[in-house]
Amino acid sequence: MGDSEAAIVRVVDTLAAVNAASWDACANPPGETYNPFISHAFLSALEESGSATRRTGWLPQHLLLEDGDGQLSGCMPLYLKNHSRGEYVFDHGWANAFENAGGSYYPKLQCSVPFTPATGPRLLAANTPAREAIEDTLIAGAVEVVKRMNVSSLHLTFLPERQWTRLGTIGLLQRTDQQFHWHNRGYDRFEDFLADLSSRKRKMIRKERERARENGIAVEWVTGSDLTEDHWDAFFSFYMDTGARKWGSPYLTREFFSLVGERMAEDTLLVMARRDGRLIAGALNFIGGDALYGRNWGAIEHHPFLHFECCYYQAIEFAIERRLARVEAGAQGEHKLARGYVPSRTYSAHWIANTSFREAVAEYLSRERQYVDRDIAILGEYAPFRHDANKEEHQEDDF
DSSP states (O other): OOOGGGOEEEEESOGGGSOHHHHHHHHSOTTSOOOGGGSHHHHHHHHHTTSSSTTTTEEEOEEEEEOTTSOEEEEEOEEEESSOTTOSSOOHHHHHHHHHTTOOOOSEEEESOTTOOOOOOSSEEOSSTTHHHHHHHHHHHHHHHHHHHTOSEEEEEEEOHHHHHHHHHTTOEEEEEEEEEEEOOSOSSHHHHHHTBOHHHHHHHHHHHHHHTGGGEEEEEEEGGGOOHHHHHHHHHHHHHHHHHHHSSOOOOHHHHHHHHHHOGGGEEEEEEEETTEEEEEEEEEEOSSEEEEEEEEESSOOTTHHHIIIIIHHHHHHHHHTOSEEEOOSOOGGGGGGTOEEEEEEEEEEESSHHHHHHHHHHHHHHHHHHHHHHHHHHTTOSBOSSHHHHHHHOOOO
16 A cells, blocks of 8 residues: 555545546456446446436545555545435435434435445455555545534445445444345256246246237347447436336436446446337346346336346346356345345445434344344245255146
């Protein structure tokens, strides 16, 4: 890290002020699994497109740690927020409780990727012997920013378990939740995955896939240099139509998709559905080093099971073809369980300035973690995978 005595922690209000190669050397260092969401390209696209800005309640306050030579040693994607929207780790109850007690919960500091409930590092540093020291300095710097800004709290969401565990040892509050992820068990084709399921679930998935392609619907993968502005025009119309009906005010601007297509084409997968030559629905995914991340879905025509086909089954097929270890299918959705996506724990860490409120939240989180553990265990019992393949195959006819 250079001369630690001369290390400087500073805050910048735009990622444009940070050299892209220097940021990425911390976010996705050589030899580590690539995560597209913490890349300079993705985060800067959110800012430049007007999706994550002061106007939308996501004021960038990125934390930089520079060594004595002025080189970037570590960084954090950090935002000052005056609401809790677009985070997917819900703290509205905390906000209401604190404000009912006479406190001001907003603004707060949020270390996350806006609008993106995907796992990834939040304390960014190269994998060197100095990594933990850099991470400690980053978190100490973020806490100091909370104090100097006189805001209520700091939240780091969708952390990897290693960072979550370490933050717990230095006093941050630990929270867990769960999502549904699909895991690749070394499959060579989709039928290999189906063979791992109970007979009833195999039949269900095959029927759903057949129904999804009725009415002459064809599904295609678009990635890399095949992505065009016409694809983004179509997808944005799907996104706006579905988003406006589902949550009222979609977060991402049309420019965001063009910037992603320009800068991250090889990391991007559009699963597009076409009927009578016209694009009618699509799912946006991002490709990581070991995972496919499902992000947004939209449609202007509605057909039975087309959502499942585009978002879940096509994602599984793509992951198998690319030899990816898992598919993260976004937040919530117990309906994913029957389709081979199993409950997986997610992690967040929190620092709260007010001592009494911090103690109350800590007590709540202790109970909540137990509930999450029980929920994951119960849901796991309903996973669609065979428990006794030989016995089941004798008892049930697959066709």
